[in-house]
Amino acid sequence: MSFDIFNPQVSTVAKGLEGKVITLVGSNSLGKTKQATRMNKPFYLGFEKGIRAIAGIPFLPINKWSDFKKINKQLTDPKTLDKAKEIYQTIIFDEVYTSALYCQDYLCKKHGVETIGEGKDGFGLWKEYETEYWSEIDKLLGTGYTLVFISHVEETKEGKHIPKGDKRSIKPIIDNSDVVAYLQSNGVDEEGKVIKSSAWFAETDKWFARSRFDYIDTYLEEFTAENLEKVLADAIEKQEKAEGVKAVSFAEQKESYTSEELSYEELMEEIKDIGIKLNEADRLEELQDIVEKHLGVGKKVTECKKSQVQVMSIILDDLKELLTATE
Known part of the structure; x- marks a missing residue:
């Protein structure tokens, strides 16, 4: 699932003792x-x-x-x-x-x-x-x-x-x-x-x-x-x-109550794909600004470890927003 405040989950009550x-x-x-x-x-x-x-x-x-x-x-x-x-x-x-x-x-x-x-x-x-x-x-x-x-x-x-x-x-x-x-x-x-x-x-x-x-x-x-x-x-x-x-x-x-699944491989692939599109649109400097904001100066997404999938997902959201503004 992806998070969308305009399409939220609605809380429920579970019957029975399972999970209580x-x-x-x-x-x-x-x-x-x-x-x-x-x-x-x-x-x-x-x-x-x-x-x-x-x-x-x-x-x-x-x-x-x-x-x-x-x-x-x-x-x-x-x-x-x-x-x-x-x-x-x-x-x-x-x-x-x-x-x-x-x-x-x-x-x-x-x-x-x-x-x-x-x-x-x-x-x-x-x-x-x-x-x-x-x-x-x-x-x-x-x-x-x-x-x-x-x-x-x-x-x-x-x-x-x-x-x-x-x-x-x-x-x-x-x-x-x-x-x-x-x-x-x-x-x-x-x-x-x-x-x-x-x-x-x-x-x-x-x-x-x-x-x-x-x-x-x-x-x-x-x-x-x-x-x-x-x-x-x-x-x-x-x-x-x-x-x-x-x-x-x-x-x-x-x-x-299940959060979105974060796959390291899928996140990395999608970030690379968006990176290529942003480079073609001459927005490489802005892309790097986003990455450094979350990872630190001089850091690259390709250096991320599997334990960093959460920050990768945030970077991906920001890159998607930048790409949308470019199109």
Whole structure:
């Protein structure tokens, strides 16, 4: 696709759980992992050992950050993505705080320091940690899996319950979540059996929760995998009726967010063709001015590397404009 503000894409809402990002927040023994594993075709990323009492769930052991990187590559690599998605639909990331500690340990060992704050000659490895953590999470986003992030809870000075973790790990996950559900215990019944937890999808002065869906019921009395899927489906259906829109498939929604494909070979060929035409029109000096504006004095497009396709595409647009003005 090419960009044209006079022929824009129109935003859509996708039905179903495909491509949705869900974060479950709460203390232990609320059913976060149990219910997540009951969702469609699960694969468990266990930074914690939350499935020791749950049988039949596909997983690979994660005891260090490099374990996760290797698994994540197979889950997200374009060469293996379709095959992986035939087997798995729900990727369960359990849990955020522990995964962040693994990432920090990975970088400490890489740089030979004890703590994340000691690297880079005392300036700390914070930026590298932020980049490393986000780059792996970003690979999962947009793949079409249903992503379920599980987060423990911590209490602020004001007594509010929020997802546990530093801003470099928990914030990008929260910011990209379609739903952040805060789970609340309901204790036990008269026979001493655990009553299923409830879920909240709106923030209060007592806890953090949120949803991108304006029409979602903010309270789910019984938190189960089926009820979670239903409350999201109902929210989208209500939006369709209230706003007169039609929900689309995840594939259709993803297509509308796809940027133009930039081929190094095609860009180079087109730039050369336009260059020949501009030379014939005696506009070679203006052509060079455009190239040097973007690449630097004395630089040539033919010297560009494949990593420079973005700037090549901008140069091509400017050259096209110059050629149009010449004709």
